[in-house]
Amino acid sequence: MRRHPVAQMVIVGAIASAIGIVIALVIDWFPADAAEQAGPIDTLYDVLMIVSVPVFVLVTTVTLFAVWRFRMRPGQENEDGPPIHGNTRLEVIWTAVPAILLVSLCSYAYAVLVDIEEKHDDQLVVHVTGQQFAWRYRYPQPGGRAIETTALVLPKDRPVLFKVHAEDVIHDFWVPAFRVKIDAVPGITTEVRATPTKLGRYPVVCAELCGLGHAVMRSSVRVVTPAAYDRWLQEQTAPAGGEATGGATAGGEGEAGGGGGADLAALGRETFVSNCGSCHTLADAGTSGAAGPDLTTALRGQDEATLREDIVAPDARITEGYQAGVMPDNFAETLSAEQIDGLVAYLASVSR
Amino acid sequence: MEAASASSSLHHAGEAAHHGPPEAHRSSRVDPQMLGMLLFIISEIMVFGAFFTAYFFIRVVDGNPWPAEGTELPKAIAGVNTAILLSSSVTLHWALEAIKRGNRPAFKAGMATTFLLGACFLFIQINEYVHVGFAPYDSAQASVFYGLTGLHGAHVALGLLLLLIVTVRAFRGHFSPQAHRGVEVPGIYWHFVDVMWVIVFSTVYLL
Amino acid sequence: MTAKLRAPGWYRSGLFLLLGIAFSWVLVGVGRLAMDYPNAWTDGEAITTVSLIAAPLFFLVGLGCFDYWFYWASGRPTRAEDHSSHGAESWKDYFRVNTDHKVIGIQYICTSFFFMFVGGLIAMLMRAELAQPGMQFVDTATFNGLFSVHAALLIFLFVIPIFAGIANYVLPLMIGAPDMAFPRLNALSFWLLPVAGVMLSASFFAPGGAFASGWTAYAPLSTEMPLGQVFFTVGVQFAGAASIATALNFLVTIITMRAPGMSFFRMPLLVWANFATSLLVVIATPFIAASQFFVLLDRALGFNFFDAFVGAGKDGSVLMYQHVFWFYSHPAVYIMMLPGFGIISEIISVKARKPIFGYRMMAFSLLAIVVLGFTVWAHHMFVSGMHAWIRVPMMITTAIIAVPTGIKIFSWLATMWRGVLRLDTPMLFALGFLTTFTLGGISGVMLAMIPFDIYVSDTYFIVAHIHYVLFGGSMLTIFAGIYYWFPKMTGRMYDERLGKIHFWATFVFFNVTFAPMHLLGLDGMPRRVADYAEQYATLNLLVTIASFMLGLSMLVFLYNMVASWRGGPRAAANPWRALTLEWQVSSPPPIFNFDAVPTVVGGPYEYGVPGAVHGIFQSPAEAKPTTAGSVATSPTRE
C-alpha cells in the first residue's frame, strides 16, 4: 500500500508537531515566577511554541522527505527534474498564511503588552539607581522624605512602579522571577511595572554590559507580607542610631540594613552577604563571588583602619592582580555608618 | 573614479595604449562614473542623515533649547557665507559650459573663481568657530553644531582639493570639449556639497 | 634599495607607515602646542589615536593603492604598469595590489578565513572560561574584550567581507563582464580590510586591554573605555569604507556591465542577492561610520554627544547612539544573510536539477527584505527605555519580515520537490542551512514579540539566536559556496569524503553547542558575563565541550582546502553541469574571463527544459541550442 508522498508527509509532520508541542509545553523552561506579569508572558511563550514547532517541523520534514524520496540514485547521473517554474496558487498561500499568522501573533502580543504594563492606582513607587556595579533603592515617603537602602524589599500583591535611573553608564534592571527588565539610562528615567505575588527572595540582575563588574552586578529582592513590609519601612525610617526593635527581625530571616542585631559583627556579616558576597569569597559568610580578592585569605592580619579604607575608598590601594574601578567607591554613601562599622568589625574578627 | 570599460576614452590625448581589460558590453545608458558618483553621494547623504539624526534627537526628542542657553549663532555672517558658496556653484557651472564650448580662458577663470570662493567659505567658517563663543564640549547642542558644520567643512575641504586639481590641470591646458569628464565628476560633488550646506544652514541656523 | 623604496610595494609601505606615524606625532604636537595643552609631544593616547587614522592611509599609499589616481589626477600619462597587474602568476601576486577581480576575490576569501580562525579561537578561550562558574583563565576585563573582539572580527572581518569576496570572484563571470566596473577601487577596498583586521586584533596589546564594550559599543560605556576602544572605533571605519566601496562597485557593475541579452530577470539569483545587499550597504553603512565618529569625538576631543552628566549642559542623548547604530546594524544582519540566500539559490537549483521555483518572487522577496530591513531597527531596543509607543510598529514590521524570508524558504523546498538531488558537500551544507536558519529565524520572530523579548533580551537566548542565524545561516552558506566554487576558483576538486565529514561534524556540534543556549537564556542566564550562577553549570560544560569539537571540525575544512588546492585532482570546466556563465569557461577562468563577450539567450536555471541554454559564445544568429547542463562549447584558453 503506497500513499501519496504529500499525504505521508502530512501524517509524519502532524505526529512530529504534536510530539514537539507536547514536549514544549511539558518542559519547565523558566525560573520561578513571582509576579503577575509572569503569567501572561509564560503563556505567550507557550503560544509561540505552539505556532513555531509546526513551522519548523514543516521545513524539516519537507527537507528530509526530499532527501529520502528524490535523492539521486545510481544511474540517474544525467537526469534532470521536471522543469516546474512556479505555481501561483502555492505562492499566494505561502505568502498569505504566514502573514495572517504573524499579524495574529502580533495582536496577541500587543494584548499581553498592554496587560503587563497596566497602570494601577495604589501602586508603590520605588526608585532604582544603577551604578558601576551595584544597585541602590529609594522609597519616597509621605512628607517628602525618602528612604535610601541597598536592599530591595517589596510587599506581596501590591503593584510596583520602578523608576529606574543610572549614574554612569547604561545598566539594566532585571528580576527574572518577575519576567520584566528595563535599561537604566543616564540622563533619563525609565519605568517598569511588576506586581509581586509570591513571598521569597529572588535575584536582581544587571542585564546590560556596564564594564568590568557587569557579571557581578547582582543583588536580590525580597517579597514579604504587607505587614512585614510596613515594619521594615518603620525600621528604615528610624534614626540611624539603630535602636533594637525587640530582637526579631521583620521579615523572618536576617536582612540588610536592619538594625536588629545586638552584635555589631552580626550586622557586619549580614551587610557583607547582601552587598559584598557577589564579588568576594569569604568562607565564614558562605559567599563565593569571584570578581574581587578572596577575603578568606587576602585579609590575614589587616588592621581596622586599613579595612575601613579598603571599603570606603577602594581605589586608594589596589590589590595586586586586580583593577581599580571595579569595586564600587561609594559604600560610604550607600551604607549607613553603622553598617560600615559592622563590616569593619566583622572582617577584623574573621581575619584574625 | 575610473571605469575599466571607459578608461581609454577618458584620458586626454597622448595616452599610451590601453592595458586594462577588454571593453565590456554596455547594458545601460548611464555612464559608470556618473553612476558611481551618484551612489557615492547617496552614501554621503546618509552620513549627513546620521548627523541630522543626532541633531534631531538632541534638539527635538530630548527637547533641549536650541541653540544652548546663553549662546547665539551668527546668522548674518553664515547667510553671507551661504551666498558665497552658492555663487561658487554658479561659476563652476559656467566653467564647465566654457570648456564644453572650447573657451579655455573662460574655463580657467571659472575654475579659479570657484576655487577662491570655496576657500573663502572655508576661511569664514573657521573664523566663525574662533568667534562663536562656545566650544564643542560645552553642551550637546554645541557638539551637534560643530559636528554638522565640521562634517560639512570636511567635505568642502575635500571638494576644494578636487577643485584644486582640476584648476591646476586647467591651467596646464588639460581637458577639451571632447574630454571634460574630469571636470564634470568633481563638479557634481561640489554641487552636492553646496546643496548640503543649504540644508545644514536652514536647519542649524534658521529653524 | 632606494629603488625598492620608491616602487610601490611592501618596502615603500613600511616606510610610509613610519612616515604616517611621524606625521601624526607632529600633527598632535603642533595642535596641542597651539591649544596650549600640557605635554604636547608626549601624549601617547592622542598620538596613537591620530596614528590609527592617518598611518593606514600612508601605508596604503606606500603599497601603491593610489598610484594610478595620483598620476591620473595630475594629468600625467598613466603608466602601462599601472594597468598590467592583472592576473596572478605566483602566490606572491596575492600579496600585491592587484586589480584582477579574481585575484581580489581570492585575497578577500583567504583574509576573511584567516580572521575567522582568529575570531573562532577567541571564542574557544571564551568557552574555556565559561566551562565552569567562577573565574579560571582570564579576568573580567579580558573576558569582555574577548567577546567584543570575537564578534567584531567575525562580523566585520569575516561574514561581510567573505560574501564580498565570493561575489567579487563569481559576479563578473556570472554577468559576462571582463572585470568589475572600477578595478582599482576594488583593489583599494580589499586592502582596507587587513588594515581593519589588524587594528581590531591588535587592540589586545593596547594599554588597558582590548575594547570591551561588546560589538555594539554602546555609549557612554564606549566613550569611557581605555585606549583599546579607539582601535574598534577607527577599525570599523576602515571596514565600513571598504564595504561601501565594494557595494558601489557591485551596483555599477551589475547595472552597466551585463552581457547582451542578460536582462534583470535573467540574472542568476546570486547577482540579485548582491544587488540587494549592495543597496543596503550603500544606504546603511554610513550610519555606523557616523555612530563611531560620535564616539570618537566624545572620547578623543571631549565632545558631548552622549554624556548626560558632564558639563553644564547635562544634555547628551544616550539613546541616540543606539538608534544610529541599529539603523545600520539591523540592515547589517541582512547584509550578512542575503548573499547567502543567493548562494543557496544557485546550489539548490543546480543540485536538484530543477529550475528555481518562483524566480520572480525570489528576486522580489530580496527587495522586500531590503525595504523592510530599514523599518525594524528598534526591535533591538525594546528594553532600552525609548519612547514606549515606537515598540509596537517595530514589532509588526519585524514580524512581517518573516513573510518574504518564508517565501524564499518555501520556494527552495518546492525547488527540491521531485528533483534529482545530488547530496554532495555543497548541497549538504545548503540543506543544513535550510533547517538551522529556519530555527534561528523562528527564534527571531519570537524575539519580535515585545513581552517575550522583555524577558529574554540580553540573555543567552539572544546568543543562541545570533549563532543560529549567523553560524547556522551565514556560515553554512559560506561553506556551501566555498565548496561549490572551489573547483572554479582553484581549478582543482576538493576531497568529497573530508567535505562530508566536515559537514556532519559541523552540523552536529553546531547544534549541540548553540541549542542549549536557548535553555540557558530562558532559565535566566544573562549574556556577556564571565561568571554565572551554579545552576547553569551543567549546560555550560556541555556547550564548551561541544564548541571544542566544533572548533576541531574546522580543522578538517582547513586541511581539505589547503591539501586540495595544492594537490587535488584537476577540475573540469563545469563539474556540476551548471548553466550559469561562470561554468562555461575554463577552471580557473582565463585572465579577462571571456575571450568573446557571451550572449545571453535564456534564464539561468532552465534545468530539465529540453534544449535550454543560458548563454552562448557566438553571435546570436549562429547560436546552436545545447542540451541543458551539458558542457557548453566554450572557447576556453586551454
Ligand code: HEA
Ligand atoms: C544573519 C543575521 C541575522 C538574521 C538573518 C536575523 C533575522 C531576524 N532577527 Fe535577529 N539578530 C541578529 C542577527 C540576525 N537576525 C543578531 C546578531 C542579533 C543580536 C545583536 C546583539 O544584540 O548583539 C539579533 C537580535 C535580534 C533581536 C533583538 C533581541 C534583543 O536584543 O532583545 C530581534 C528582535 O526582534 C531579532 C529578530 C529577528 C527576526 C524577526 C529576524 C527575521 O529576519 C527572521 C526571518 C526568518 C524566518 C522566520 C524563518 C523562515 C520563515 C518561514 C519558514 C516562514 C514562516 C514563519 C513563521 C510564520 C514564523 N533579532
Ligand code: HEA
Ligand atoms: C558570524 C558570526 C559568529 C560566529 C561564526 C561565531 C562563532 C562562535 N561563537 Fe560567537 N558571537 C557572535 C558572532 C559569531 N560567533 C556575536 C555577534 C556575538 C555577540 C557579541 C557581543 O555580545 O557583543 C557572539 C557571542 C558569543 C558568545 C557569548 C558571549 C557572551 O555574551 O558572554 C559565545 C559564548 O559561548 C560565543 C561562542 C561562539 C563559538 C563557540 C563559536 C564557534 O562557532 C567558533 C568556531 C570556530 C573556531 C573554533 C575557529 C577555527 C578552529 C581552529 C582555529 C582550530 C582550533 C580549535 C580548538 C583549539 C578546539 N559567541
Ligand code: CUA
Ligand atoms: Cu550594570 Cu551590567
Ligand SMILES: [Cu+2]
Ligand atoms: Cu535586528
